[in-house]
Amino acid sequence: MPPRSIDPSASATLNDRIWSGMPRENLATRVANAIREQVQQGALQRGSQLRSEVELSRDLGVSRQTLREATRMLTLEGLLTIRHGMGTFVTDPPVTLSSPLNSMHSMSALIRANGGEPSIRELKVRRLTATAEVATALQISASSPVAEILRVRLISGKPLAVAYDYIALQERPEETLQLIQSFDGGSIYDFMRTKLQMPLLSSEASLTAVAAGKRHADLLKVKQGFPLLLVREIHMTGKQSHGLYSTVFHNSTLMEFTLVRPGSPGNHVSKV
Known part of the structure; x- marks a missing residue:
């Protein structure tokens, strides 16, 4: 129309x-x-x-x-x-997503629940040598190979987040990398469970405010220096094995995070 x-x-x-x-x-x-x-x-x-x-x-x-x-x-x-x-x-009013920090969830499902349409662009999968940060998060040596999945997540066509997912390539690295390259950019949780036989059962996340560098500013269509919300998350499989490490840079005008903290006499919700 x-x-x-x-x-x-x-x-x-x-x-x-x-x-x-x-x-x-x-x-x-x-x-x-x-x-x-x-x-x-x-x-x-x-x-x-x-x-x-x-x-x-x-x-x-x-x-x-x-x-x-x-x-x-x-x-x-x-x-x-x-x-x-x-x-x-x-200007159309922006859609703001509210995401709980105290639970794992699918970003696509969250977008749909808020009336948006999820999509991706810039999907790239490549093999890298693990940096110190990635190696520590995945509990592997710094010289180990990993697969990096880059996606720009969109809500109804608007850039919402730049996501980097890292998976260790320890067993059958070439075969595993080829399988990861078949990822279509949808739910990483579903992909890990069905294709890699690595269901993600829990995670540890941290939230940091950062300024957009040129690359992320270009990908998110914001000005350089624009405030972003960076979530670093370590996902565990069975026996507390670290199966996936994610770093996601969110557009702070489209995303907010909430944390439920038990207290007395009741629970209080803190917004970040």
């Missing part, structure tokens, strides 16, 4: 709001405030398209330069989105 554009009656309401604005506000700020107010009140719906710059500036009685400055202000706020070759749109 094509996005709906703002009708003339909405432009008239905007016009009234602009010219009744506070005298000390400059005109571009009045225009930005009026549009923001209309979005907050639901008069301009999320996902709707603004009329063309020529039409809207004429209807509002302001210059195109003033309208352009107001649009720039609202774009920086994230309220408007400019799609080149298409026009200016009211």
Whole structure:
């Protein structure tokens, strides 16, 4: 369904709001405030398209330069989105996922439970020599071979996380690597259980705030230095054997983590 554009009656309401604005506000700020107010009140719906710059500036009685400055202000706020070759749109509200830290779960199932559609891109599987961090997590020597699975996880087409999964290649390394290369990017839990015969029974996770470097900024479509939530997780198979090590960089505007901590007299939920 094509996005709906703002009708003339909405432009008239905007016009009234602009010219009744506070005298000390400059005109571009009045225009930005009026549009923001209309979005907050639901008069301009999320996902709707603004009329063309020529039409809207004429209807509002302001210059195109003033309208352009107001649009720039609202774009920086994230309220408007400019799609080149298409026009200016009211930004869709972001879907925020809430993930419990005290339990293992499938990211795909979590996305679906929140009304989103999971997908992946940039799926790559390669053989590496374990770094000190990976070797410690998997309880292997630093010179051991491992398979690295890289995925960019998306929710309804929006980049949500960059995930790295590491599996030791100790027994029959070439055969195991070939099998891992058949991974389609779906549930790593299901893959480990059905293809590698390594069901993951428990895990230990840590959460850290980090700044996006250039690579992760590019993959997640955010600015370099943008705050990310990094989850490092060691997954155990039977007998506490470390079967999988994951490091996942999450877009902090789309993901939050919760931890349930028993207390007295009841449980309290802490949000991170």
